[in-house]
Each structure stands twice: as structure tokens, then as C-alpha cells.
Amino acid sequence: MESFKDILPRHKTDDDRVEMIKKMDRDKILPLLPGLLEWIQDINWPVAPSVLELLLTFPEEVVPHVQDVLSSDDDNWKWYILHFLVIELPVESRVQFKEYLTRVAETPTQNELEEELDEIAKEILETI
Structure with missing residues (x-):
């Protein structure tokens, strides 16, 4: 193969x-x-x-791989993942990111603020 x-x-x-x-x-x-x-x-x-x-x-199978990206240091990639993938997943999949999204929405790092990850996290949280 x-x-x-x-x-x-x-x-x-x-x-x-x-x-x-x-x-x-x-x-x-x-x-x-x-x-x-x-x-x-x-x-x-x-x-x-x-x-x-x-x-x-x-939608279900990609969740653990997306979680790997979200635990990385690449905040720019996270922005694309959240804006174009996570937000489009069914709610059953989106809810699996709730802990991460809540943390970013409530206590973002300086880099997360600069990439506006807190804003997209809040937007996604409103949908779950």
C-alpha cells in the first residue's frame, strides 16, 4: 500500500x-x-x-485531531480551525470543544487575544 x-x-x-x-x-x-x-x-x-x-x-472522527491542533502553539492555525471547521461541525461535535472554548473565551492568553481566538470561541459557545 x-x-x-x-x-x-x-x-x-x-x-x-x-x-x-x-x-x-x-x-x-x-x-x-x-x-x-x-x-x-x-x-x-x-x-x-x-x-x-x-x-x-x-465530524466525529476529526475531533481528536482538531483537539491536537488546539493544544498546539500555532494560534494562527487554531484561528482557521475554529473559523472554518469547528463552527461548521454539528453541535454534537462542537460540544466536545466546550472546555477549550470556555477557557479561551474567559481567560485568553495574549497570543490568543492577538489572534482574536476569544471572539470566535465566544461565537461558537453561543451555538452549543
């Missing part, structure tokens, strides 16, 4: 690979979720919207 790196997009405009992944069996896509999340580190990348669309078809 191909390695995950052979399947994932190779560059910011690699929509062909995303379309190929969309046609795969769901169980074969699951191990790709962490790698796919990396392609929404910047929603301005041409491949990001199609990756986002794919990730949203795995």
Missing part, C-alpha cells in the same frame, strides 16, 4: 489528490485526517476549501 505521504496533497494547488481521496473508502481516509488538517493551516491555499469540505464529512 502507498504511504500516507503518497496519497496526501503535495502542494497548495493539488486538488486532484483531494478529489482522489474523496473517492476512497471512509476507513482508508481515517488515517489521513491529521495530514489533511495540515492543509487548512491557511484557508487561502487553493487546496484548503476542498480539504475542508472533505474534513466536514468526518
